[in-house]
Amino acid sequence: MHVRGTVAGEVDVRSVSTSYGESELAEVPLRPAEDATDGDSVDDDTPVARGDGGSVTVPDGRETTTVTLWNKWTESAELLEPGMELLVTNAKEEEYDGETQYATTGDSYVVVEPSFLVSVTSIRNWVQCPRLYYLNKLSGVPLNYPVVKGTLVHEVFGDLLRGRDLEESIDARVEERGLQLGLLGETPEAVTEEIRENAKAIEGWLEQGRLTDEDSWRSEQLLISETFGIRGRADAVRRGAPVELKTGKNLKKEPRFKDKVQAACYALLLEEHGGDVDIGTLLYTKNSALDRNEETGDLTPAKEFTMGDGLLKYVVRLRNEIAAKETSGDIPTGYEADAKCEYCFEQDTCMVVSGRLDQESKAGQIGQSLPEEELEYFDRFYHAIEEERREVHREYAKLWEQTAEERADDDRALINLEFVEKRPLEEGRWELRAERTGGATSKLREGDLVLASDGHPVRGDSELAWVKRLDDEVVLTADEPVEVTRLDVYPSELTTDRLLVAMHDALLKGDERRKDILFGRADPDFEAIDETFIDNNERQNEAVTKAVGAKDCALIHGPPGTGKTYTIARAIRTMVERGERVLLSAFTNRAVDNALEALLEQLDDVIDEDRVVRVGSESGIRDDMEPYRLERSGEPEDRVAKLQNAQVVAATTSTCGSRIMKEQAFDVALVDEAAQLTEPGTCAAINLAERFVLVGDHEQLPPVVRAENDLTESLFERLVDLHPEAGVMLTHQYRMNQRIQVFASNEFYDGQLRPATPEVAGRNLDDLEGVSRDALPESLRDPVSFVDVEGDRSQYTDSEEAARIAALIETYEAAGLERTEIGVIAPFRAQVSEISKHVPDDVAVDTVDRFQGSSQEVIIVSFTATGSLEGPIFEDYRRINVALTRPKRALVLVGDSSALASDPVYERMLEWARR
Numbered sequence: 001m002h003v004r005g006t007v008a009g010e011v012d013v014r015s016v017s018t019s020y021g022e023s024e025l026a027e028v029p030l031r032p033a034e035d036a037t038d039g040d041s042v043d044d045d046t047p048v049a050r051g052d053g054g055s056v057t058v059p060d061g062r063e064t065t066t067v068t069l070w071n072k073w074t075e076s077a078e079l080l081e082p083g084m085e086l087l088v089t090n091a092k093e094e095e096y097d098g099e100t101q102y103a104t105t106g107d108s109y110v111v112v113e114p115s116f117l118v119s120v121t122s123i124r125n126w127v128q129c130p131r132l133y134y135l136n137k138l139s140g141v142p143l144n145y146p147v148v149k150g151t152l153v154h155e156v157f158g159d160l161l162r163g164r165d166l167e168e169s170i171d172a173r174v175e176e177r178g179l180q181l182g183l184l185g186e187t188p189e190a191v192t193e194e195i196r197e198n199a200k201a202i203e204g205w206l207e208q209g210r211l212t213d214e215d216s217w218r219s220e221q222l223l224i225s226e227t228f229g230i231r232g233r234a235d236a237v238r239r240g241a242p243v244e245l246k247t248g249k250n251l252k253k254e255p256r257f258k259d260k261v262q263a264a265c266y267a268l269l270l271e272e273h274g275g276d277v278d279i280g281t282l283l284y285t286k287n288s289a290l291d292r293n294e295e296t297g298d299l300t301p302a303k304e305f306t307m308g309d310g311l312l313k314y315v316v317r318l319r320n321e322i323a324a325k326e327t328s329g330d331i332p333t334g335y336e337a338d339a340k341c342e343y344c345f346e347q348d349t350c351m352v353v354s355g356r357l358d359q360e361s362k363a364g365q366i367g368q369s370l371p372e373e374e375l376e377y378f379d380r381f382y383h384a385i386e387e388e389r390r391e392v393h394r395e396y397a398k399l400w401e402q403t404a405e406e407r408a409d410d411d412r413a414l415i416n417l418e419f420v421e422k423r424p425l426e427e428g429r430w431e432l433r434a435e436r437t438g439g440a441t442s443k444l445r446e447g448d449l450v451l452a453s454d455g456h457p458v459r460g461d462s463e464l465a466w467v468k469r470l471d472d473e474v475v476l477t478a479d480e481p482v483e484v485t486r487l488d489v490y491p492s493e494l495t496t497d498r499l500l501v502a503m504h505d506a507l508l509k510g511d512e513r514r515k516d517i518l519f520g521r522a523d524p525d526f527e528a529i530d531e532t533f534i535d536n537n538e539r540q541n542e543a544v545t546k547a548v549g550a551k552d553c554a555l556i557h558g559p560p561g562t563g564k565t566y567t568i569a570r571a572i573r574t575m576v577e578r579g580e581r582v583l584l585s586a587f588t589n590r591a592v593d594n595a596l597e598a599l600l601e602q603l604d605d606v607i608d609e610d611r612v613v614r615v616g617s618e619s620g621i622r623d624d625m626e627p628y629r630l631e632r633s634g635e636p637e638d639r640v641a642k643l644q645n646a647q648v649v650a651a652t653t654s655t656c657g658s659r660i661m662k663e664q665a666f667d668v669a670l671v672d673e674a675a676q677l678t679e680p681g682t683c684a685a686i687n688l689a690e691r692f693v694l695v696g697d698h699e700q701l702p703p704v705v706r707a708e709n710d711l712t713e714s715l716f717e718r719l720v721d722l723h724p725e726a727g728v729m730l731t732h733q734y735r736m737n738q739r740i741q742v743f744a745s746n747e748f749y750d751g752q753l754r755p756a757t758p759e760v761a762g763r764n765l766d767d768l769e770g771v772s773r774d775a776l777p778e779s780l781r782d783p784v785s786f787v788d789v790e791g792d793r794s795q796y797t798d799s800e801e802a803a804r805i806a807a808l809i810e811t812y813e814a815a816g817l818e819r820t821e822i823g824v825i826a827p828f829r830a831q832v833s834e835i836s837k838h839v840p841d842d843v844a845v846d847t848v849d850r851f852q853g854s855s856q857e858v859i860i861v862s863f864t865a866t867g868s869l870e871g872p873i874f875e876d877y878r879r880i881n882v883a884l885t886r887p888k889r890a891l892v893l894v895g896d897s898s899a900l901a902s903d904p905v906y907e908r909m910l911e912w913a914r915r
């Protein structure tokens, strides 16, 4: 029986005498989990951990009960605080004083905060030193040769397991890493030689393994444990047991302890997936490269060890330490473990970080601490980012908490695919094909990394795969031939990891002057420039002047259609002419490509196209920008030269946090869509440059984050308030008919927005070829109209509005409009699906978030509102601003007027629309 619930009070730990002698016990008051109320809570689907505990049950009733944790589990009990979640597997039920209580048995595991997913790497770092685990989080994995070599050896290992030829694999893998090796100053010859040495051990060992018939292999396997709250990717699984590859040497007979811990984590994960693991193998690849005459000790590369119950439980206790520490928000000091600082390679770094952040640390502190306000900032953002990480963990939990249908309804999965075939690719990888059975949509896009499974992303056979094609047929590539019938969104922590590193770098490595600006201790300086850059738009000209002349920073506030992209391109052109190296960045690939496209037009006669480089993945970059994409694979020197010689580098802010980009330095960083970026997200780009220019509109969509905390305000918005003198607002818009822009201008831009030209002001549907407004009913001839629909009274969908919108589209088509000239915006994804059922495929129907940054001739907005309004329909008025400013020539609002009139902003909107 498994017991799960929330710790409801203080935990009592004490010693008692039993028939086995002196024992430790901890009594934990526990409030059983919500879904534990009804008696028949047996869930056959939930896998049972090690041991024979049988099915999962939870205690009856919501009353607080007591769970007794015996002996070593008291160590985990001491970490518990009221409010934390606890899971005890294979517990026994006891009657005590007429009350049902629970206690651990010899087969029990105690899991603290089971929904906090700890990675195997974290556990390995933690066992070395908890402080090391923390430092790794702050600084990320650096670009250094040992790390790249390690990755290469692992890749070759995987290839060998998949049957690829050794030499072919080494050549291909070294070539793929050309850019990284070049940045490290390594030659392919030397690297190839070293990888070959390491691969000798692998090959030799594999040969042995192949001798037996029953040997079964699997290269890298992604494993997630919902019971233990652990996830990781095992290097290989042989006869159901984990094999870990280490590129170092180990002359002892036994594997290193931390390596055993790592293998034990995989054993736990494999057991949850139905295995029965009692052996682990560590393969130390450097052992075979050592000279027998010089070295004494055990030179065999492969070291096996038996995995006892004690080790597995120890691993879970380690994991509990991390989960508890992260839940309470405490920072590790190093005193939690007994590693010796003198032997640690990271001792210096540890002391510097401890000194700068004024943290208690076993290694001690050196250097001056950051000023109080920076320490406070660090603390605030550290916790905000960690909160965001918890949200990513919650996404993981949904992989097993939600049913397949729920995930599909939530747009998080494509289910019921029909598996078609698996085809081996030349590199030993696989191409998987499946057919879609329903017309379901999802957040998944071509180029995404997804969880491909044969039915369940956690409990079934599942692997990470890349989506190559996604129409009626789904084409994927993966390392393993999964018979795919389902795809799930893969919740990645990469973004969160990078935010933390960017924040750390901004504060601990950041230039003092930069920090003075960010913290408002100094005002931005500007060089006086007396030159006209744009002669038909004063504000744009002022923006370019500020951007070019900024010694610290400039802020360009660009409402919809005011020529932000054009202004950015003009500014960068001038910077390039002045010989500066420029980083062009934005939150999304789409925005980076848009800005780059405009820039290329401007740069035509200024620099050679060869000196403009787009950094990013093939799948992320728009096809027409592909010629500028930096190819990473190739001759190292050549690849580096291409990047270093580039005067303009364009990449998303996330890519700016990659190891390759972190090595680059720029004179200026120009960040578009800056109002949609968190502070640390913006830092990832501006950390790389001497000065920066942020462009955005904080009256449109805010940063995309899951948690509600300091991350929801952009650096752009904060700086616009802090340094108004560094900002310019563009006021002339080139998009909307005057009548359309009035409401947004008054409501969001103090009435400052105006049409740039009379042509823009007077735009209407008659301008379009083959379209006549006279063919429209009277009520739709005005550029703004309102269609009153009472609605069907459901909450997130409205079929009556959807039907009315379908009719409107027919009316516009009859008046000569193309379907591709019409866009429909709805507040909820459910309503987007509902409308999609009613209207033809070539009409773009989506939520506001997908429409930001684009425009259409005609926009129809579905408010999906009936009866009374509870809370803002579009969550945030900024979304309404975006929705209403997408059309050029006609805007139609569809909704229930009496519901809308109950909110003051929507009421004003109604007045304007009906005027």
Ligand SMILES: Nc1ncnc2c1ncn2[C@@H]1O[C@H](COP(=O)(O)OP(=O)(O)OP(=O)(O)O)[C@@H](O)[C@H]1O
Binding pocket: 534, 536, 537, 540, 558, 559, 560, 561, 562, 563, 564, 565, 566, 567, 734, 853, 854
């Ligand atoms: N000074 C200008 N003179 C003439 N046309 C201009 C000027 N500035 C911008 N435009 C035109 O106005 C249109 C909109 O400009 P741009 O795409 O730069 O807007 P934006 O502010 O980036 O739009 P969004 O709000 O969608 O981000 C473009 O067609 C552009 O060529």
